[in-house]
Amino acid sequence: MTTIKNFFATRWGIISVGAFIGVFAPLLQRWGNPANMGICVACFDRDIAGALGLHRAAVVQYMRPEIIGFVLGSLIAAYVFKEFRARAGSAPIVRFVLGAFAMIGALVFLGCPWRAALRLSGGDGNAIFGLLGLIGGIWVGTLFLKGGYNLGRSQKTHTSVGWLLPLIMLGFLVLMLIFPQVQGQEKSGVLFYSVKGPGSMHAPLIVSLVIGLLIGFLAQRSRFCTMGAIRDFVLFRQTHLLLGFITLVVVAFIINLILGQFNPGFAKQPVAHTMSLWNFGGMVLAGLAFCLAGGCPGRQLFLAGEGDGDAAVFVLGMIVGAGISHNFGLASSPDGVGPYGIHAVIIGLLTCLFIGFTMRKEVA
């Protein structure tokens, strides 16, 4: 056990996890997931919000088993290696709000950092603006961190607190099995499904679930985090997590080339728009919110799986944020930003600044 434990904390450990994701994300696209969206934590949380009917955007409704797998895979790893620690109480409401605005920003760009990487590796040039925005947002976040920003301590708590999000995910999986997708129908029991659009495109349930579980397991062990990758480099010149993120991009690029999924260009990229300023701006908001909350959307799922109740609140904030995003016309589409997307980005940035400026020190 100890050797494996140490391995994933090493440089080669994080590189191998980046490579694993880099191989399987493009393969998930080959097996049915939307283009350049083998894995997108924001998009998939948004699809889950749609499956639950929290928004009614008909093209993005599907209970993504990858997300369920991420949480449960992390839970399994945490128990196998005795790292499950139920903890909560570090400014949960702030984490909820950050989760909601992170989602709103990500849906203006149309992807989280994971998808930004996958879009780039698939040849989508618009992703460059998204990634630059992500770096910009995280950079602003590091200024707050240097200034003493923090959300206070979490406390050890009842084991069941740490189990709630994993149980919710398990519940989602059970719902999928009880109410499976019916060809050509928008609803099965209580769950909504997409008949067309990205929500209708998915790998077989078992494939998505198993790959999700494996990534959840490996990411819990290696602490893989796409936001931390950039943050640690900006803040400490630490390249550990960055190596994993870069490996993901490079390996996904190679696999996309092999699979014939590499289509370089800016116009008509799948599930993307060409409004560069807002590809950038959306991700500034998302990057800042992730940085203030201490993890990328994937990492929040993995933390929630190992018992972090505050990360679980961030996840729920993201799902609710997706509902708001589509109900209020904040989310972008291939035609460009939504009618109120720009307003929402500005309000989100102001909210993040308020949080960053007012929550400092006093860590006694």
Added chain:
Amino acid sequence: MSNIVDARGLSCPQPVLLTLNEMKKINKGEIVILVDTDTSKENVSRAATTQGWNVKSVEPEGIGYRITVSKE
């Protein structure tokens, strides 16, 4: 007498940030860092090593760890 950094319950990157601040403050000597997750344990140890500090010991304490780092 060691300087103690209590990073228990703090999320990323606070434990590393507090440790590095303490290192800058005392420049050399010994620092004890208290953390409560394996992630923080790894991150603090890694950061200490890259800063040229020696990780003297990592002992379980309570639900977390007591990390002792030093620099001559």
